[in-house]
Each structure stands twice: as structure tokens, then as C-alpha cells.
Amino acid sequence: MINAVVMPNPGAPLETRAFDRPALEPGAILLRTLGSEVCGTDGHLWKGQLAGVPYPIIPGHVSVGEIAAFGPGEPPRDVDGAPLRVGQTVTFLDVYGTCGRCWYCTVGKASTRCPYRKVYGVTMSADDGLYGGWAEYIHLRPGVHVVPLPDGFAWRAFLAGGCGMPTALHAVSLGEIAFGDTVLVQGAGPVGLCAAVLAQLRGAGQVIVVGGPDVRLAAARRFGADLVLDIATLAESERLQAVREVTGGRGADVTIEATGVPSAVPEGMRLTRDAGRYVVVGQYTDAGTATFNPHLDLNKKHLDVRGCWGSDAGHVYRSVRVMARYAAQFPWTELISREYGLDEAQRALADVAAQRVVKALIVPARDGTAPAPSAA
Template identity: 75%
Template sequence: MISAVVMPGPGAPLEPRAYERPDLEPGAVLLRTLGSEVCGTDVHLWEGRLAGVPYPIIPGHISVGKVAELGPGASARDIWGEPLEIGQTVTFHDVHGTCGQCWFCTVAHATTRCPERKVYGVTMPADEGLFGGWAEYVHLKPGVHVVALPPDLDWRAFLAGGCGLPTALHAATLGDIAFGDTVIVQGTGPVGLCAMALAQLRGAGQVIAIGGSRVRLQAAGRLGADLVLDIDAMTPDERLETVRDVTGGRGADVTIEATGVPAAVPEGMRLTRDAGRYVVAGQYTDTGDATFNPHRDLNRRHLDVRGCWGSDAGHLWRGVQVLARYQRLFPWASLISGEYDLRDAQRALADVAAQRVVKALIVPRAGRS
């Protein structure tokens, strides 16, 4: 039998569940889970802040595993088009089932908005199978985008970036960060921390982190932030004054919001220079309204505001390449504050919710190798 952790519903205690080994379809893959991240999305799921979730579910949407079994017939292939092999270490894009035919897939080239998309660990019911990473094995349906990890990339370093890395890569790309730009990142969680590293790789001249929680502020310093501002120690006006002092009175060329706090959005607009770029990546759930002045904060200032919703398989592939190339430049693995067995998943979830950790991993005993 295969052990998994199930989230029965919002606020309900996590439960263990045993599964039979699944029968694989042609082109399917069974992964033996090495590790799966615990991220803010999992907290949102437990708090019931995402619509349309078919509870009960097995959480865990970004995972790494070893190929344990391949379905009969046609070989499953990775994103390069190469056949997968037993024992290979891989990750996969959590979004599955985009149709490739709707207007968003074909015209807008925005697969993250495809109405048919399903997401491992989020919108795939636990009653239908092993479709989340908080389990000893994960069943990858035919057509799931699989990315093989380069042999010299530590899988823990990849999970340290986790879902935050492709989301941050999407945001940094939308921000068009140029050489010498001053970049502000609002939020020192995994998305924000990854955005700080990526801003440097894109040539930022100065990176300013704004966030909270001592352990996360320290991580921002380790990842190269030039200035770290503690939201608990300063008022918004004091933060604005500080930013203007270090930017010649202008503000940031690019600001990336990665907080999930509505009030951060109007503040971020004001922290950004006239004709600058503001990317909103952290408003993944509806936590309320925020107010800004369309004339003073947006139009008169010629501000370019861009929304960033999730990531696609291309962002995941690029994220893996960035980690493999620059894993020695940035201490990715140092972001991992704790590893938890399946039976400790409830504690891991609570630690992430309370921001006692930067990154928490679920590492089943079956995956400890």
C-alpha cells in the first residue's frame, strides 16, 4: 500500500490514507516522491481561500521524484522529447489538461487561463488517485509536462525554489528588468526571494527587499538584497522616504509585488518611479480590496502595471536551467528551514502559515535517498 496525506476540507485536520498501486495508462508515469514543497498555496487551500477545490485532495503541487514505473506502450517523454527512464530524477508542471484549442491557449497564448486546466495538489480529487505530492508516489497522467533534472542539480535546491521560482521568473520577465535597474521586491516569501535572485541575474543595479519575519529577512540578505526593510519596523511613509533617498528621489524602475496583501499594491505603485513598471504576482487569492487614486498613482505617473498569474511549463523549464547554472552563486538550499515526514505534514503546514520557516519540504520515508 502507498501512504499519502489527505486534506479533507478547509480547516479540517490532515488525514493519512492508504492507496493501492495504480494501474498506469499508456504514456503515464509513476514517480517515487523524493520531496514536495509546502507553500502558501497549501495554506490557502487549508484556509478555504481558493474557489472550486474538489476536497478531499492530496496537497503538494510542486514535487520531485524518481521514475518508478512507466505505462505500457508508447514511451512517456520529457519536455525535450527524450524517453523517460526508470530511476531518472524529474519534476513536472503541476498544471495538467490544458486543452490547446480554446481562445486562451491558441490566440492569447495564456495557458494559465485555459478553462480546462487541472492542477496537481489543488484541483484533482484525492478520491480519484495519487494526484498530489504529499504521498509516497505520484501518478502522472499522460501528457503531463515532465522536466528531467540535470545530474548535477540537487533536487533539494530545486525544491528550495519550488513553485516560487517559475512564478518569480514569470514576474521578472514581465518586469523587463534591465541592466542597472533598481528593483524593489515586496514580500520575502519564496516568490519574493526568488525574484530578488532573478533580478540580479537580469542585471539589476540595486535590489531592495521589503518584508517581514526575521528568518525571511535574513534569507533576503543571503540572496543578495542590497537593502532589507522590515515592514514591522517602518511605516509606509518611512519606507517611501527611504526608497526615494536611495534612488535619487525617483523610486524603483521595477517593483514586483509578492505579498498577497492587498494594501501592498497601492504602496508598491507609489514606490515605483514615474514611467516605471509594477508587476503584481502575489494576489493569488481574494483577501480584500485596496484603494488607489487613478490620477495621482497611475495615469499622471504613466505607470505600467502588469498582472502575473502563475506560470506555464516554459517557466518551469527555464527555472530548472537557471538553478542548474547558478546554484553555486545563490544559496538556494539554505532557504529550506525544515524537512517533514508525511506524519508531520500538519506541523509543516502550521509552520508555513505562521512564517516560522522560509521553505518547508515534505519528504516521505520512501523518498529518503
């Protein structure tokens, strides 16, 4: 049998359940879970803030594992087209079932809006199988996009970025950061911290992080932010004044919102210079409304506002490459505050919600050796 954490319904206590070993179809993979992140999305799922979730679910949408078995027939291939091997350490795009045929996939070139897409750990039910990372094993269905981790690149290093890195990579790409730009990041969680790092790699001349609490702001400083503004000690007007003081009175060239707090959006518009770019990536779930002045905050400013929702296989692939390439410059694993076993998942969820940690991981086998799944 295989143990997994199940979220029965919003607000209900997490449970550990035993699952049968899945019958692998041709092209499928059984992945022994090494680790899975605890994402802010998991907190939103527990609060019932995301539509279309088929509870009960096994949370955990960004994971790393070791290939344990394949379904019958030829082994599936990775995103580079190379055959996968048993024992290989890989991650995968959590999105499954994107059709490649609808208007959004073919004409709009926006696969994150495909109406057929499903997401491991989010919109795939535990009643249907092991489709989330908070489990000893994960059933990867045929067609899942698999990305091997390069030799010498530790799986914990990748999960230190977790969902935050491909999400931030998408946002930073949309921000079109130019050499010398002042980049302001709202939010010091995993997405915001990854955006601050990527802004540096894109050639930003100055990186400002606005957020909290102290444990996350300290991480922002360690990872290269030039200026850190604590929302707990500075009022909105003081934050605006501080940003203008270091930008010649103009504001940031590019601002990336990664807070998930609706009121951050109008503030971010005001923190951005006239004719600047503002990328909103943190509003993944419906946390409520915000009010702005369309004349003063948008039109008169000639502001370019871009929404960014989700990520695709290219973002995951590039995230792995970037994190592996710059592992010497950025000690990724320092972002991991704590690891939790399956029986500690409720505490992990609470710690992330309370922002007591920067990055939390679920590690099913704390000693690194999950038992082989029984055939029962």
C-alpha cells in the same frame, strides 16, 4: 498500499490515508516522491480561499521524484523530446489538461487562463487518485510535462525554490528589467526571494526587498539584496522615504509584488517611479480588496501595471536550467528551514502560515527510501 496526506475540507485536520497502487494507462508515470514543497498556496487551500477546489485533495503541487514505473507501451518523453527512463529524477509542471485548442491557448497565448486546466495538489481530487505531492508516490497522467533534473543538480536545491522560482521567473520576465535598474521586491517569502535573485541575474543595479519576518529578511541579505526594509519596524511612509533616498527621489524602476496582502498593492504603486513598471504576482487568491487613487497612483504616474498569474512548462524548464547553472553562486538549499514527514504535515502547514520558516519540504521517506507500493 501507498500513504498520502489528505486535506478533507477547509479547516479540517489533515489525514494520512492509504491508497491502492494506481493502474497506469499508456503514457502514464508512477513517480516515487523524493520531496514536495509546502507552499503558501497550501495555506490558502486549507483556509478555503481558492475557488473550484474539489476537496478532498492531496496537497503538494510542486514536487520532485524518481520514476518508478511507466504505463504500457513506449515510455513518455520529456519536454526536450528525449525518452524518459526508470530511475530518472524529474520534476513536472503541476498544470494538467490544458487543452491547446481554446481561445486563450491559441489566440491569447495565455495557457494559464485555459478553462480546462487542472492543477496537481490543487484542483484534482484525492477521490480520483494520487494527484498531489504529499504522498509516497504520484500518478502522472499522460501528457504531463516532465522536466528531468540535470546530473549533479540536487533535488533539494530545486525544491528550495519550488513553486516560487517559476512564479518569480514569470513575474521578472514581465517586469522587463534592464541593466542598472533598481528593482524593488515586496515580500520576502519564496517568490519574493527568487524574484530578488532573478533580478540580479537580469542585471539589476540595485535590489531592495521589503517584507518580514527576520528569518526571511536574513535570507534576502544572504542572497544579495542591497537594501532590506522590515515592515515590522518601518511605517509605510518611512518605507517610501527610504526607497526614494536610494533612488534619487524617484522610486524603483521595477517593482514586483509578492506578498499576497492586498494593501501592498497601492503601496507598491507608490514605491515605483513615474513611468515605471509594477508586476503584481502575489495576489493568487482572493484575500480581499485594496484602495488606490487612480489619478495620483496610476494615471499621473504613467504607471505600467501588469498582472501575473500562474506559470507554464517554459517557466518550469527555465527555472531548472537557471538554478542548476547558478548553483555555485547561490546556495539554494540554505533556503530550506526544515523537512517534515507525512505525519508532520499539519505542523508544516502551521509553520509556513506563521512564517516561522523560509522553505518547508514534505519528505515522505525521511531516510530517502520509500517502500515499493504494493499491488493491492
